[in-house]
Amino acid sequence: MIVNIVDYGQSGEKNFVTYEVLGLLPEQLNYLHDNLDEETSLEDNHLRLTMHFSPDLYPFQSDVAKIRIDDFIAREELEMNVFLSSFLEDM
Structure with missing residues (x-):
């Protein structure tokens, strides 16, 4: 599974x-x-998933996130991969 952030x-x-x-x-x-x-939506053999966050839980809110955005994006992609993998175990 590959998870990419395409918008935020x-x-x-x-x-x-x-x-x-x-x-x-x-x-x-x-x-x-x-x-x-x-x-969620299905498009050409991939899933689009949009999550909404309260301001205090939004992963890209901090000043550090703005400076090191690539690190924060990579971490979010990994966390979503782990979440979806565990969710699929119930399949």
Whole structure:
């Protein structure tokens, strides 16, 4: 599984991060799409997942994140990969 952050920021008063998930079987993609509570869509053999965060939990809010954004993006991608992998274990 490959997880990439394709967008992040603020929309209105909500902070969001949009992930693209690649390298899964169609059954796995459908399982995630059907069972995750977050906003999801299926597009050309990949899943788009958008998570909304309160200001205090938003991963890119700190000054350090703004300076070392690549490190923060890589960490978020790894954390989402671990989360989705554990979620798929229930499949």
